[in-house]
Amino acid sequence: MSDALLKVENLTRYFDVSKPWLNRMLEREDKQFLTAVADVNFEIKRGETFALVGESGSGKSTIAKMVVGLLGASDGTIEFDGHKMTGTAGAEMRDLRRRFQMIFQDPFASLNPRWRVGDIIAEPIHTFGLLKGAEVSNRVGELLDTVGLSAKDAEKFPHEFSGGQRQRIAIARALSSKPEFIVCDEPTSALDVSVQAQILNLMKDLQDEMGLTYLFISHDLSVVRHMANRIGVLYLGRLVEVADGKRLFSEPQHPYTRMLLDAVPDLALSGRRRKPVEGEIPNPISPPPGCAFHPRCPLVMPRCKVEAPVQVPTPTGRAACFALEKQPA
Amino acid sequence: MTDALLSVRNLRVEFPTRRGVLTAIDDVSFDIMPGEVLGVVGESGAGKSLTGAAIIGLLEPPGRIAGGEIMLKGQRIDNLGAEAMRRIRGKRIGMVFQDPLTSLNPLYTVAQQLIETIRTHADISEAEARKRAVALLDRVGIPAAARRIDDYPHHFSGGMRQRVVIALALCAEPELVIADEPTTALDVSVQSQIIDLIKEICAERGAAVMLITHDMGVIAETADRVAVLYSGRVAEIGPVTQVITAPEHPYTVGLMGSIPTLTQDHARLVAIPGAMPRLNAIPQGCAFNPRCERAFDRCFAARPEPLPRGDRRQVACWLYDAVAPAAEEKANV
Ligand SMILES: Nc1ncnc2c1ncn2[C@@H]1O[C@H](COP(=O)(O)OP(=O)(O)O)[C@@H](O)[C@H]1O
Ligand SMILES: Nc1ncnc2c1ncn2[C@@H]1O[C@H](COP(=O)(O)OP(=O)(O)O)[C@@H](O)[C@H]1O
Ligand code: SF4
Ligand code: SF4
Ligand SMILES: [Mg+2]
Numbered sequence: 148m149s150d151a152l153l154k155v156e157n158l159t160r161y162f163d164v165s166k167p168w169l170n171r172m173l174e175r176e177d178k179q180f181l182t183a184v185a186d187v188n189f190e191i192k193r194g195e196t197f198a199l200v201g202e203s204g205s206g207k208s209t210i211a212k213m214v215v216g217l218l219g220a221s222d223g224t225i226e227f228d229g230h231k232m233t234g235t236a237g238a239e240m241r242d243l244r245r246r247f248q249m250i251f252q253d254p255f256a257s258l259n260p261r262w263r264v265g266d267i268i269a270e271p272i273h274t275f276g277l278l279k280g281a282e283v284s285n286r287v288g289e290l291l292d293t294v295g296l297s298a299k300d301a302e303k304f305p306h307e308f309s310g311g312q313r314q315r316i317a318i319a320r321a322l323s324s325k326p327e328f329i330v331c332d333e334p335t336s337a338l339d340v341s342v343q344a345q346i347l348n349l350m351k352d353l354q355d356e357m358g359l360t361y362l363f364i365s366h367d368l369s370v371v372r373h374m375a376n377r378i379g380v381l382y383l384g385r386l387v388e389v390a391d392g393k394r395l396f397s398e399p400q401h402p403y404t405r406m407l408l409d410a411v412p413d414l415a416l417s418g419r420r421r422k423p424v425e426g427e428i429p430n431p432i433s434p435p436p437g438c439a440f441h442p443r444c445p446l447v448m449p450r451c452k453v454e455a456p457v458q459v460p461t462p463t464g465r466a467a468c469f470a471l472e473k474q475p476a
Numbered sequence: 477m478t479d480a481l482l483s484v485r486n487l488r489v490e491f492p493t494r495r496g497v498l499t500a501i502d503d504v505s506f507d508i509m510p511g512e513v514l515g516v517v518g519e520s521g522a523g524k525s526l527t528g529a530a531i532i533g534l535l536e537p538p539g540r541i542a543g544g545e546i547m548l549k550g551q552r553i554d555n556l557g558a559e560a561m562r563r564i565r566g567k568r569i570g571m572v573f574q575d576p577l578t579s580l581n582p583l584y585t586v587a588q589q590l591i592e593t594i595r596t597h598a599d600i601s602e603a604e605a606r607k608r609a610v611a612l613l614d615r616v617g618i619p620a621a622a623r624r625i626d627d628y629p630h631h632f633s634g635g636m637r638q639r640v641v642i643a644l645a646l647c648a649e650p651e652l653v654i655a656d657e658p659t660t661a662l663d664v665s666v667q668s669q670i671i672d673l674i675k676e677i678c679a680e681r682g683a684a685v686m687l688i689t690h691d692m693g694v695i696a697e698t699a700d701r702v703a704v705l706y707s708g709r710v711a712e713i714g715p716v717t718q719v720i721t722a723p724e725h726p727y728t729v730g731l732m733g734s735i736p737t738l739t740q741d742h743a744r745l746v747a748i749p750g751a752m753p754r755l756n757a758i759p760q761g762c763a764f765n766p767r768c769e770r771a772f773d774r775c776f777a778a779r780p781e782p783l784p785r786g787d788r789r790q791v792a793c794w795l796y797d798a799v800a801p802a803a804e805e806k807a808n809v
């Protein structure tokens with residue numbers, strides 16, 4: 148498909164979580180690996196917001212870091228606008244790197260406290276040699292204005308700003324290289340709801356104005372619903388379901404998605420008696436065999452304990468579950 | 477009408493600093509009825525935790541109660557000595573915090589901690605206390621409680637640890653449980669289990685709950701009444717359905733509009749401009765005035781008192797004062 152800006156295939160990441168060599172020898176233990184991301188596939192079309200949602204530890208940040216090249220993949224490919232990210236180097240890679248940026252959850256940690264805001268925002272401009280001299284400060288002023296701050300704020304330091312304002316600075320920085328694609332990893336999770344609303348509105352406005360494409364990551368289902376055109380649900384590093392935005396909520400297909408929706412307290416005051424959610428997330432170092440969700444699944448079948456389900460089409464997208472295979476298409 | 481179980485009157489909490497005294501809780505009043513679940517909601521820094529800490533006598537110095545009264549069944553508890561307060565904390569008021577490890581001692585098994593707490597408050601044998609402890613662990617949903625009771629806290633997952641803390645909070649049969657963000661550190665799928673558990677087990681035992689959270693969804697599903705805190709003051713308090721479906725204080729109105737939901741579509745969210753002020757920069761008059769679309773001259777001059785709005789509801793906003801409408805019209809011309 149040509150309109151896919153980002154294409155992720157069989158993306159997998161292991162972490163070596165073994166004890167130090169000597170301990171392993173003494174305790175006669177093997178090396179231990181944690182599968183943070185297992186065989187994940189998705190595409191993001193130009194101009195859309197694709198969201199990844201999942202509980203903590205489900206692999207969201209690991210995917211984000213691999214997509215922007217902060218972390219290598221153990222397996223699989225990432226293609227940006229038709230260019231394979233692995234194997235591309237030199238000037239071509241540099242040009243690609245300019246075209247995508249990332250916004251992190253913690254606006255306190257992601258901004259260098261010793262730099263002035265203007266220098267923080269200008270950094271990508273310098274890195275990619277986009278502008279020179281007075282043009283740089285003009286551009287920084289414009290960017291500050293775009294994100295709802297003032298050009299004068301360029302002289303200040305990050306600690307002089309509230310959490311929401313710092314996230315605006317992080318957004319201005321991300322925009323300064325004129326990217327087409329922004330990976331947003333829990334951009335509002337550290338903020339209060341009234342400030343979160345400001346940032347979500349800003350992100351939507353910027354997308355409309357600049358035609359940005361977002362990979363939007365959050366553990367918050369209602370935020371994801373508000374922002375995304377399409378949504379992928381992660382469980383223990385596996386993509387269990389991908390569906391059109393709102394339909395994920397009206398017609399959840401995968402048993403885990405349904406459980407998650409039942410678990411979220413909502414403002415609707417519908418008085419709906421939630422189905423009690425069973426169990427907790429297993430240890431990712433030794434995930435359950437077969438379908439990783441099987442110990443908690445109300446629809447579990449003998450097959451689920453030995454065989455891993457593959458993605459099958461659903462009315463709203465696709466999902467990996469044996470119970471869905473039986474349904475007439 | 478029954479008498480309040482807990483009555484907080486004009487509570488004021490201050491922090492003396494080198495640059496002067498900061499007022500973190502400013503004239504906060506509310507009641508909790510026996511068996512009632514009162515939600516306390518607000519953005520971070522609104523004063524939720526300090527309010528809870530003041531009630532249970534766990535304010536960390538230099539923080540101090542600088543005014544007001546706290547009464548438990550009509551008896552003042554804000555002026556009790558450390559020892560008397562410690563007894564109330566274990567016996568009559570149970571506590572559940574965000575991080576279960578603040579309530580559990582890592583060096584003792586769960587059995588040791590539960591049995592000790594039970595025996596401090598009830599004159600029973602160790603064997604009897606152990607039996608009660610196992611039954612309680614079983615009730616809070618610890619599988620194989622009779623065996624797991626001899627494990628140390630770090631042997632439990634985060635969700636299971638919070639269940640142990642709930643058992644510990646309830647083992648002396650308290651009249652009130654104060655739960656401060658009890659699910660914030662847990663996975664979404666475990667949060668609802670813990671909220672349901674707190675609600676059910678307190679209802680079973682007739683304990684009232686003060687549920688502190690920044691999550692309006694949790695309040696909507698759990699609380700009978702809700703107090704909305706802003707800048708150390710109660711902006712609005714009332715029955716939860718009224719406050720959520722028909723908020724009156726402009727801050728509550730903004731707050732409700734800013735929360736995306738699972739069922740309604742909005743192209744844009746209502747965003748309250750700005751942020752809650754820091755303690756050293758709380759404005760004159762109404763603390764919300766720099767962010768309030770409806771602010772008028774009176775809001776900058778005087779601080780609004782909580783005004784009664786029907787049965788058991790109060791809103792601290794000049795818009796609801798009898799003289800306000802006229803003043804507002806004048807301000808708008
Ligand atoms: N550098 C690392 N070393 C070992 N394990 C890691 C590392 N980074 C992440 N993990 C593990 O990988 C899993 C996925 O983590 P992460 O991608 O951060 O999840 P999320 O962002 O969804 O909370 C978790 O089990 C986490 O503990
Ligand atoms: N030890 C302290 N010294 C100074 N200020 C404090 C201290 N503890 C809390 N505060 C301030 O008191 C206010 C209320 O805090 P808190 O009750 O913890 O808020 P919440 O629980 O609603 O997030 C905040 O502005 C906080 O910064
Ligand atoms: S594959 Fe089996 S265990 Fe997994 S979600 Fe589907 S029904 Fe449940
Ligand atoms: S008192 Fe005035 S400033 Fe405060 S909330 Fe009411 S209208 Fe707004
Ligand atoms: Mg993460």
Ligand SMILES: [Mg+2]
Pocket residue numbers: 524525526657
């Ligand atoms: Mg708090």
